[in-house]
Amino acid sequence: MSAPTPTKAPVGSPVGERGGPELPRGPRKRSGAATAGRPHAVWALPGVLFFAFFAVVPMGLAFYLSFTSWDGLGDPTPVGLDNWRKLINDDRMVQSLWLTVLLTAASWVFQTVIALLLGVWAAGRQRNRAVLSAIFFVPFLLSSTAIALLFYALLDPNFGIIQQNILGSSSGAFLAIVFVGGWQFIPFHTLIYQGGARQIPEVLYQAAAIDGAGRYRQFFSITLPQLRHTVTTSTVLMVVGSLTYFETVLILTKGGPGTDTAILPYLMYEAGFKSYDFGYASAIASFLVLVATGLSLILVRLTGFGGMRSTREGM
Amino acid sequence: MQTEKRDTRPSPPRRRRHWHWTKRANPVAGLGAVVWLAIVVIPIYAMLSASLTSQDKALTGNPLTPPTSPTLDNYNTVLNSGFGHLLANTAIVAVAVVAIVLGLSVPLAYVAVRTRDRWSGLAFRLFLLGVAIPAQAVVVPLYLLIAKLDLYDSLLAVILPTAAFAMPVSVLVLVGTLRDVSEELYEAMALDGASPQRMLFQLAIPMAKGGISTVVIYAALQAWNGFLFPLIFTQSDEPRVLTLGLFNYVSQFGVNIPALLASVVLSGVPIFAVYLVARRALVGGLMGVGGK
Numbered sequence: 001m002s003a004p005t006p007t008k009a010p011v012g013s014p015v016g017e018r019g020g021p022e023l024p025r026g027p028r029k030r031s032g033a034a035t036a037g038r039p040h041a042v043w044a045l046p047g048v049l050f051f052a053f054f055a056v057v058p059m060g061l062a063f064y065l066s067f068t069s070w071d072g073l074g075d076p077t078p079v080g081l082d083n084w085r086k087l088i089n090d091d092r093m094v095q096s097l098w099l100t101v102l103l104t105a106a107s108w109v110f111q112t113v114i115a116l117l118l119g120v121w122a123a124g125r126q127r128n129r130a131v132l133s134a135i136f137f138v139p140f141l142l143s144s145t146a147i148a149l150l151f152y153a154l155l156d157p158n159f160g161i162i163q164q165n166i167l168g169s170s171s172g173a174f175l176a177i178v179f180v181g182g183w184q185f186i187p188f189h190t191l192i193y194q195g196g197a198r199q200i201p202e203v204l205y206q207a208a209a210i211d212g213a214g215r216y217r218q219f220f221s222i223t224l225p226q227l228r229h230t231v232t233t234s235t236v237l238m239v240v241g242s243l244t245y246f247e248t249v250l251i252l253t254k255g256g257p258g259t260d261t262a263i264l265p266y267l268m269y270e271a272g273f274k275s276y277d278f279g280y281a282s283a284i285a286s287f288l289v290l291v292a293t294g295l296s297l298i299l300v301r302l303t304g305f306g307g308m309r310s311t312r313e314g315m
Numbered sequence: 316m317q318t319e320k321r322d323t324r325p326s327p328p329r330r331r332r333h334w335h336w337t338k339r340a341n342p343v344a345g346l347g348a349v350v351w352l353a354i355v356v357i358p359i360y361a362m363l364s365a366s367l368t369s370q371d372k373a374l375t376g377n378p379l380t381p382p383t384s385p386t387l388d389n390y391n392t393v394l395n396s397g398f399g400h401l402l403a404n405t406a407i408v409a410v411a412v413v414a415i416v417l418g419l420s421v422p423l424a425y426v427a428v429r430t431r432d433r434w435s436g437l438a439f440r441l442f443l444l445g446v447a448i449p450a451q452a453v454v455v456p457l458y459l460l461i462a463k464l465d466l467y468d469s470l471l472a473v474i475l476p477t478a479a480f481a482m483p484v485s486v487l488v489l490v491g492t493l494r495d496v497s498e499e500l501y502e503a504m505a506l507d508g509a510s511p512q513r514m515l516f517q518l519a520i521p522m523a524k525g526g527i528s529t530v531v532i533y534a535a536l537q538a539w540n541g542f543l544f545p546l547i548f549t550q551s552d553e554p555r556v557l558t559l560g561l562f563n564y565v566s567q568f569g570v571n572i573p574a575l576l577a578s579v580v581l582s583g584v585p586i587f588a589v590y591l592v593a594r595r596a597l598v599g600g601l602m603g604v605g606g607k
Contacts, residue, residue, distance in 0.1 A: 039511035041434040044426040047419035047482065048438050054479030055448050061456035118351060121344045132348055134594065136355055141586045143540045145558040146579045149565065150362055153572045188601065195602035215341065244449045247542040251562065265451040273547060278455050285452040296447035
């Protein structure tokens, strides 16, 4: 343990990072015993290299390609800042960024509200709740492609459930994407909230009941605050997920009507694999990474998702 | 009814233990749950009903009324257009992705928890940030890499990147599980002179079963759901996976919406079977993605 420990090292003190009782032993002896059975950091190498090769290096390459012009065949030609200039001046980009943010926000509200309520409800151990929860989960068993196709068919005006061309109007198409995303992912987030709600110590509710707190008071004063870590986890997953909606958009709307649902990933796909402008596509991709990383850094920082502490600490 | 019971007599402590979760009915929430049930069930019902209707009837009838003369023609159409092959490819991808992810992330998480040096800390942080790398952001350069490696249009072109992108969440889940294994147990084994390998196989892995099953389910689901990588890295029929096959049915079946819906139903059958048989394991495992 000669290396300078990072300020927020993954693991705290050598004995029991969860604050277990430290046995009175000499530090030298303990560190000797402690290092003896520890795996060498080299064990992590294959995983790190694999991930670096298929995720980190390509991310760097995308950044490099964003300064080139490349049609996928010959060699990329450096063009300096051309793609980034184009990106800043592209009206569709501004619209697309706004759409991406709006879609993420709308999906978050829709999914969080319903999943939180359903999850807390499903945490109850009544038989009817268990049966309904089992049914609620079914949409999540279908792949996003299958779900997008299902709604592509159901929303077809010729097909007949809804006799209007919902996907033909901008707001209709946008709401359809939010709804379809929610239909798929709410079951999953409900499950997360159900798990979270079941971990809330019973004694808190007993105390609240003795103090005369009603059902709604208990929900806002106990359930919600106790679920804050669950909200964080679920939010991180939702935000990263919504930023990357792709097949839903491709299948349901193809970015349309016009470009009214062309969120960033879809715009990148069109620039790259429809127009073969890989340089510009890479600029959009790099921009997407910046947005995603920025957002998750903020979320991680705000919430301590990266901390190695138990969520039950201090209870 | 239940509220009355609660109000009229103070429950003895024994009955109070699970009082909150078991005793109280909540009519407002119950109503909400029924509304959501309708939202979940109606599309599924319409899909099943339409998939059993012949194409000409589907365009004239209302999909919400049960089919008058149900037919399995649509299912035959789908099964005769290479559905089995698509399913087999997806199964291969799922198994391979799970194997790679487990093989690489278990030792990694073990090191991140057990070895407190700078390098293991850095490795962990890499994956923490990796959660935020969207797959879309790297498809263009990955396309280049895959082509250079001569993997284009093969199952490996789908398997390798899918596995890589399933790793960050898997590592986080495993680290979360492994750090709960108590230090005393490791020390006891160390006193017996156990090697790190033995501790991994005889202590860490058995204690982290929950996390490992979460990772298996999560990684398999990523493979099952994957669309972008197959779309961009494969082209021919040979390595086509289920999601991409479904997508291609849109143009293949054209206006034959009942056949399209039959393909969607069939794509759900295998995992629905798993759900029926192992609902507890599946649901419990997925709960683990959100922390225990």
